[in-house]
Amino acid sequence: MPKNEFDPDDPMELIGMELASQSEAQLRDMALCFAEEFAREGWGEEELLGMFKNPFYKGPYLAWEQKGDVFIREVIEEAFGIWRPSAKGDSALFKKKEEKAEEKGRCPLLERD
DSSP states (O other): OOTTSOOTTOTTOOOOOOOOOOOHHHHHHHHHHHHHHHHHTTOOHHHHHHHHHOTTSHHHHHHHHHHHHHHHHHHHHHHHHHHOTTOOTTOHHHHHHHHHHHHHTOOGGGOOO
16 A cells, blocks of 8 residues: 555554543643653652643643633642652742741641641
């Protein structure tokens, strides 16, 4: 078969398709997956936020475009909580929790909002 003819049985043939729009939970899960992956690689909060704001990264950019900075920061904070539970990191949210915990004489990692 010539290279330029379409063969429906060719398993290597690229086929594009559009997926239905995502629910709120699916969008959050997708964003969390990206944040977890890069947090495990050692990226900081601002680097991750920059990735979400960069159109080159289609999935993270879609989440940021639809939900904004506050949502993405919460997702990043959740990813850090999963993969860096003992690291104090550069998170502004963690610093607020740390200040609250110090006032109460408690561990900041155990603080709840």
